[in-house]
Amino acid sequence: MGRIFKERTSVDEALELFFESFSSLSHTEEVPLEACTGRVLAEPVISGRDVPHYRRAAMDGYAVRSSDTSGASPSNPVFLQLSDCVEEGTAMWVHTGAVLPEGADAVVVVEDTVTAGNMVEIRAQVHPGKNVGQAGEDIKKENLVFKEGHLLRPCDAAVLASLGLDMAKVFRKPVVVVIPTGDELVSREKAGQVPPPGMVLETNGLMTALYVEKWGGVPRHTGIVPDRPESIKEAIEANLDADMILLSGGTSVGKRDHAPEVVESLGKLLVHGVAVSPGKPAALGVIGKTPVVCLPGYPVAGLVALYFFVRPGIRKLGSIPKVPEFVFRRRLAAKISSKIGYVNFVRVVFEGDKIRPLTGKAGVLSSVAKADGYVLVPENIEGYEEGQEVDVFLIE
Structure with missing residues (x-):
């Protein structure tokens, strides 16, 4: 590409070129429901049972035959015999969620009753099905519960558990390797004190890896790579098993900026120079089937490139639906x-x-x-x- 930016690509065009260069991952795995939040379903979920699977009381009160409550009101109560079964003239205490007894077709809420000995005074008329949860009221057997591509939330895990499931089949998370480059960088693990003038702690890789994880990828952080084409090339080739490669630093047009030309030597450089400020030196490429993003070394410019290209790139790789931003x-x-x-x-x-x-x-x-x-x-x-x-x- 030479040592100057020959062209400046718009953000939309750059993203379109980038998306055209790679495909979503097809690999799947099964994860326990306890670990499924934030994962993307790799197949539709069809209910194998009714939920609930029985008729249940929806309120605390008395299970009755609705016909026995005809005309009941506070001024004209109906008296029913308390019993451990429901038949003509009887009522049975039930709590919320309990199985509705045979013979009952409604529940009178406790607030509309008064008990006296072995009798219960009914002060409200109920119709068939009143305060009753029917079998399959929540989910019916063979209903489509979730489509493929659904982003699972904690409430969804509870729904899957109600179907008797313990595992969810999801798309594998993209593995994203983060390669920091720069002769001026000092590893945080090795820096016991303030680095000497001209040297800085390597922090962009930390930020990048944390955003990768936040956005649904699995970060793999390498050591610092010197500003030499052969070193950058070796680091890339050693990590071509990853689903995406992020090079941090060395993206501009100075004498020590080699990342874009190395990408071009190994694959195809799609874009170098994007019409965004800060972030112009960002570069996008593909090596084989692996997308590559060259992030500017200036932290804010690198962050902008993460937002504009890495976040949507991870979403595409992992088939992660875009959630509307606040x-x-x-x-x-x-x-x-x-x-x-x-x-x-x-x-x-x-x-x-x-x-x-x-x-x-x-x-x-x-x-x-x-x-x-x-x-x-x-x-x-x-x-x-x-x-x-x-x-x-x-x-x-």
Whole structure:
């Protein structure tokens, strides 16, 4: 690609090229229901039984024949004999969830009754089925419960358990290798004190791996790789068994930026230079069937590339449905300036019912930690004025 950005690809076009280069994983596995939250069903779930599988009382009270309560009211109560079975003229105490006795077709709630010895005074008329849960009322046998591709939640696990299931067949999580590159990096494990000038702790890999895990992938964090093409190539080749490769650093056009050209030498470089700020040096490629994202070394720029390409990439690999993001409409407490021709990722904080943009260079990660959310300014707009309403996305 040379040592300059020959072209700047729009975010939408870059993502489209990226998605066209790889397919979703087809591998599946079975996991216990206790571990199924956040996993994606790999097959539809058809109920093998009615839920509930019996008629049950839906309220505490007395099981009765509804015909025995005809005309009952507080001023004209009906008296029934207490019994351990239900037949004409009798009533039987039941609690919520209990099996409805044979002969009963309704339940009179306890609030509409008064007991006196072995008799119960019924003060309300009930119709057949009143306060009764029918067999299959929740789920009927052979009903479709969940479709393939459903993202499982704790409440879904409870539904699966009610069907008598212990395991769920789900798509395997994508394995995503994180390869930090840079001669200036020092491993956190080896740094007993403040690194010397010109050296920095390797933290982008930590952030990247945690986001991979949060978004449904399995991160595999390698050691630091020097800024040498042959070293980067060896690290990539040693991890081609992964489902996605993330290279952190070395994506720009300086003398020590080799990641994109190494990707190109091993496979196909789809994009180098994206119309997003910060994050322009991001590069996308594919080696064989393995997608590769080259993340800028500046932390905020790297974070933007994670949001724009790695998160949707993991979703596609793992067949993870996109969950709608929380979007807030807020007025600006100050003007936002942006570059024409770029999607601008602007960090903001909440101030009462307004938001204020934060300033900070792409290398200052604390500006993200201080932010509550971000505003995306489209490439065809030169910022927003103070007082203007904008969409605000929360930073995960």
